[in-house]
Amino acid sequence: MPESGAERLERTFRDAGRPLFVPYVMGGYPDIDASRRHAQLLAPHADIIELGIPFSDPLADGPTIQAAGQAALDGGTRPMDVLDIAGDLRDGPPVVVMTYFNTVIAQGADEFLGTAAEKGVAGVIVPDLPVDEADDVRRAAREAGVALIALAAPTTDDDRMAAIGEQAEGFVYLVAVTGVTGGEMTMDDRLRALVARARRHIPVPLVVGFGVRTPDQASQIGEVADGVVIASEIIRRIGDAPDPGAADAAVGEFGAGIAEALRP
């Protein structure tokens, strides 16, 4: 039997022996080719790549990712285009796809996850599908061999942490701040306590994201968690670049800097 997405993700954590770097790329931003290129430029530095499918009403996202998603949609990006990018990345680090639930509903969970599996996607993150609403999608994901990556937040109580832990596979995405993406996290006792509390209930690796911007922050998170997601900051650097060449350079340079910060 071939290795499942969950097994592949969990092996990636085991093999690395250090905290993982999980950069986020919004599929179709600033255009489809550029987003594929950015993912490829990040691949040598990344342990897992998170690839976003743009959605019209992204409730968990702050202004940076919202605007990038809208630009991708305005450019005509469709979910299949993003899954195609995942297919092009299959020889690199494992890809997890970030998608809002309505995109999955529109295609049907079985078909969406089946296509994702064909494209070599290891996991999907659905930020508006909490653990107690996820039974159907989880079943479809297991059938397809794709890990359904759960999220946990600072407001998640112990009972829910346990419920998330019971179903978790691949890794769990621990939201560092009470808020949307693109804010500013601070490494403090509260966050340390959150990670420790999550560890008591969740048996799979913990990846921390939301508001992580700098190599310093990444390395602080690396001291307590198994990985770090950086999203809005990468998009911001792409947006600030004067031309596509500069954006490519900025992405590669930023990725190298974070990877360096996470090395023991």
Next chain:
Amino acid sequence: MSVNMRFGPYGGRYVPETVIGALDELTEAYERYKDDPDFLSELGVLLSHYVGRPTPLYRARRLEQAWGIDKGLWFKREDLCHTGAHKINNALGQVLLARRMGKQRIIAETGAGQHGVATATASALVGLGCRVYMGRTDMQRQRLNVIRMRMLGAEVFPVDSGSGTLKDATSEAIRDWVTNVDTTHYIIGSAVGPAPYPEIVAEFQSIIGIESRAQMLEETGALPGTVVACVGGGSNAIGIFRGFLDDPEVALVGVEAGGEGPAGRHGASLAQGRPGVLHGSYSYLLQDPDGQVAEAHSVSAGLDYPGVGPEHSHLRDIGRVRYVNATDDAALSAFLECSRMEGLIPALETSHALAHVRDAAAELRGAGPVLVCLSGRGDKDVDQAGAALGIDASA
């Protein structure tokens, strides 16, 4: 839990994990207080002495003649509620809940501004800070309500994303809530959003149906043949329908925004949408084949919404309520007819319900008296309707 989380397959809680705890807290508070004598007495006193309930049942004799509704056309006068629409029924109930939950800050979304005004009013009354998210397009077309909210001490926060209308304001309010959930209660204005909101809003609005059922029996000795209400998210409609759901002989009709007509843009989620998830609940939704949420269109900001409350989706599927639509033009002409024949300037939202009664009079008259939820008054709409109808204040 004894609070309805689903209506058939519709509803649920499709929101970021961060706010699930707050939804649990709200569910528990609602369960604890919905039958609590102190809560009910505080709300009851406010509804009678502050809102002006019960609102009257009024027989619109001139329109009934003009439109040929020979068994009687009755209006449930929610336009006479303090602040000018039914929205205050829910805003007061939720603000009292928020205070009992110890929240210090209120947020809301608004389309036409009626829910924003109601929430600003209720927040002022209990002394809680209030921020209202409103699309920039709606701020322009509902200018008067923006001024009212600001006079009431609320902060009106313009939303530029998307089409700058109710959908975008709701998304932004939810993002605020995700960020400030510990201190803040989000008062959703319609029977939409994640559970338990659709049930809570419907229950606070069900007073419309409870009162009007008793009033119809008192005035006419019988139940109405048909109850008609406009549907955006659907709070006034579910409020009045809940009074009659167990009376199978009463036909229930919800009127969605037909916008520019069959070939154009519209807000008729139940007629032309398919089920999907927006703003935390599974319900009929205007969307493209990929699931991207479509931009709705209506002359009335309150119906300009691509989703609809989950209970309406269920009532549609089981056939208990029939959902139809009325175009912008039909609503505008009904707006003018009601103003000139009854001396009642109705809200543009409400005018959709009136337009259907006029245009379907031939079929409605046979079924008995027609009861319309006159959900709000049209003071807020005079700029926009005046421009559309060529009526201005020039000397």
